[in-house]
Amino acid sequence: MLYPQANPHRQMLDLSGFWDFCFDPDETLTATELTSAQMQPIAVPGSWNEQFADHRDYTGTAWYRTGFRLPWGWRGQRIYLRFNAVSYVCEVWLNGMRLGAHEGGHLPFAFDVTDHVKDNGNVLVARVDGHLLPDRVPPGGMGAHPEASFNRAGYPDTTYDFFPYTGIHRPVILYTEPEHAIKDITVTTDIEGTTGIVKIKVTRSQPTEGTSLTVTLRHPADGYRKLGDAVIEGETAYVAMHVPDAHLWSPQEPNLYELTVGLAQPMSVLDSYTLQIGIRTIAVKDEQLLLNGEPVKLVGFGRHEDFPVVGKGLLPALIVKDYALMDWMGANSFRTSHYPYSEQMMDMADRLGFMVIDETPAVGLFYLSGDDPGLAKRNALCQQMLREMIDRDKNHPSVIMWSLANEPHSARLEARAAYERDMTVMDNPSKPQAVNTFRELAALARELDPSRPITLVSHEGAIEEAFAFVDVVCLNRYFGWYTQSGQIDRAIALLEREIDLIHEMYPKPFILTEFGADTLPGHHAQPPEMFSEEWQAEYLVRQIELTDAKPWVVGQHIWNMCDFKTSQGTLRVNGMNYKGVFTRDRRPKLAAHRVRALWNPEG
Numbered sequence: 001m002l003y004p005q006a007n008p009h010r011q012m013l014d015l016s017g018f019w020d021f022c023f024d025p026d027e028t029l030t031a032t033e034l035t036s037a038q039m040q041p042i043a044v045p046g047s048w049n050e051q052f053a054d055h056r057d058y059t060g061t062a063w064y065r066t067g068f069r070l071p072w073g074w075r076g077q078r079i080y081l082r083f084n085a086v087s088y089v090c091e092v093w094l095n096g097m098r099l100g101a102h103e104g105g106h107l108p109f110a111f112d113v114t115d116h117v118k119d120n121g122n123v124l125v126a127r128v129d130g131h132l133l134p135d136r137v138p139p140g141g142m143g144a145h146p147e148a149s150f151n152r153a154g155y156p157d158t159t160y161d162f163f164p165y166t167g168i169h170r171p172v173i174l175y176t177e178p179e180h181a182i183k184d185i186t187v188t189t190d191i192e193g194t195t196g197i198v199k200i201k202v203t204r205s206q207p208t209e210g211t212s213l214t215v216t217l218r219h220p221a222d223g224y225r226k227l228g229d230a231v232i233e234g235e236t237a238y239v240a241m242h243v244p245d246a247h248l249w250s251p252q253e254p255n256l257y258e259l260t261v262g263l264a265q266p267m268s269v270l271d272s273y274t275l276q277i278g279i280r281t282i283a284v285k286d287e288q289l290l291l292n293g294e295p296v297k298l299v300g301f302g303r304h305e306d307f308p309v310v311g312k313g314l315l316p317a318l319i320v321k322d323y324a325l326m327d328w329m330g331a332n333s334f335r336t337s338h339y340p341y342s343e344q345m346m347d348m349a350d351r352l353g354f355m356v357i358d359e360t361p362a363v364g365l366f367y368l369s370g371d372d373p374g375l376a377k378r379n380a381l382c383q384q385m386l387r388e389m390i391d392r393d394k395n396h397p398s399v400i401m402w403s404l405a406n407e408p409h410s411a412r413l414e415a416r417a418a419y420e421r422d423m424t425v426m427d428n429p430s431k432p433q434a435v436n437t438f439r440e441l442a443a444l445a446r447e448l449d450p451s452r453p454i455t456l457v458s459h460e461g462a463i464e465e466a467f468a469f470v471d472v473v474c475l476n477r478y479f480g481w482y483t484q485s486g487q488i489d490r491a492i493a494l495l496e497r498e499i500d501l502i503h504e505m506y507p508k509p510f511i512l513t514e515f516g517a518d519t520l521p522g523h524h525a526q527p528p529e530m531f532s533e534e535w536q537a538e539y540l541v542r543q544i545e546l547t548d549a550k551p552w553v554v555g556q557h558i559w560n561m562c563d564f565k566t567s568q569g570t571l572r573v574n575g576m577n578y579k580g581v582f583t584r585d586r587r588p589k590l591a592a593h594r595v596r597a598l599w600n601p602e603g
């Protein structure tokens with residue numbers, strides 16, 4: 001799905017702004033009977049939980065409404081309405097006509113509204129349902145179920161550790177496409193010597209006699225310009241271009257080329273679309289991750305889309321700020337924990353040269369021993385979301401890996417108990433349902449995109465047998481925090497023993513995708529003590545030093561870049577996770593300076 005753009009053949013109108021809004025806890029309202037008296041203003045994009053203090057913890061149903069007029073010149077085009085992300089189920093009506101619904105909070109969906117849109121006075125209504133339920137992804141509503149939440153039930157009742165912000169979180173865009181349109185572009189790149197090979201697949205709306213496709217590749221810095229010839233088969237066209245002395249994309253030099261695809265008839269251009277692309281390769285060889293054929297090591301963070309007042313709403317200034325802070329730290333990468341981030345964030349990663357592990361919203365997945373009525377639907381949603389994520393993000397050079405899930409509860413209960421006794425995974429196989437889920441997801445990811453490695457981020461407590469299906473082993477570990485609290489030496493010894501064992505079982509590149517400690521800004525202790533800035537700094541530095549010493553560890557991502565909001569519970573003071581090396585308002589803690597000295601010594 002191509003992002004809407006304005007050019008001589010396409011137009012777009014961002015409907016962000018103030019919409020009308022009302023809560024519907026009893027689910028009695030209907031799309032056509034909403035009255036202005038019921039409604040209050042809300043900002044789109046933005047989470048409702050932060051805008052209305054009396055509904056902070058509300059994750060039920062609510063209604064959004066706005067109006068628009070069709071801009072001049074749009075008639076005669078195909079017109080679409082695109083929601084960039086709505087959490088969680090969104091059902092949409094235009095002028096009283098139901099357009100459809102979409103499930104899943106972090107990926108875009110669009111409707112063809114050509115036949116429903118009026119020149120004047122359109123009424124757009126969206127019903128948003130944020131219920132936390134066992135058959136949703138991510139799931140919720142499992143209370144303290146020992147197989148789903150490890151007894152860490154919080155309020156609101158999630159199976160994951162971030163606040164379940166709800167609402168229209170990213171822009172809503174009305175856009176046009178011409179009748180003969182470029183529907184999709186897929187770019188893959190390769191390198192032969194100093195020549196870049198760019199393979200482009202274009203899908204168009206309809207095969208039409210006498211139309212031709214042109215592809216232009218341009219490097220703005222050196223005036224390089226090349227035209228490619230397309231081989232057209234029905235709706236699909238293929239172009240392969242050889243770029244001599246290619247400017248490769250890398251974190252050090254995030255070179256981007258401008259790719260323009262044009263669809264034309266002899267006397268007129270019918271459509272065109274421009275995309276920024278990067279020429280690079282990404283591969284796993286032996287125990288290394290290779291970018292452009294060279295081993296690369298990821299340093300950076302797990303993060304969240306989270307900020308006061310907007311919640312999970314898109315905030316462009318925050319994107320710029322966060323990249324600046326990551327750059328200051330010497331980070332070169334991050335994981336979109338635990339859901340795909342905004343398209344604006346991904347564009348900026350391409351431009352600024354950050355390597356991204358792109359993760360689906362499959363966090364907190366569980367597999368019940370007894371009857372598990374939600375499992376089939378969760379699995380189907382995981383597949384849908386993986387498809388939608390790859391479809392959305394496949395052309396970003398910054399995306400170097402797909403992550404199928406974060407911390408599925410794959411361990412059998414007795415295995416978890418055994419793990420807690422001796423802190424090794426050796427004799428504790430995964431639940432077969434988990435293995436099946438990831439066998440299928442891994443196969444699907446490879447079918448959809450054979451060009452990128454895949455991974456799965458595992459929880460403690462079991463041998464993650466699904467590591468057999470992925471290219472890179474990712475683990476989150478909190479020795480010294482949730483277990484062996486306060487004992488850094490012992491934590492380091494256990495961490496080393498466990499990652500060595502797992503590496504023996506799965507000799508693949510390894511990334512420590514989470515390690516961290518809650519830290520109250522301004523709390524100091526000598527000698528260091530948990531929750532103090534000194535403790536966090538020492539804890540992180542020791543784990544960085546440990547993993548630096550292992551050649552097969554190709555990445556270290558601190559949990560978390562910034563403090564972030566969570567559900568309330570005994571483990572979360574103020575309803576916050578304080579593991580950030582920056583505060584929620586982006587001020588560095590002591591650890592930021594200490595880690596920066598390791599990651600960015602010359603900075």
Ligand code: GCB
Binds near residue numbers: 161559
């Ligand atoms: C984890 C989760 C992450 C949590 C973190 C923590 O393993 O992946 O979502 O926030 O632990 O702080 O407990």
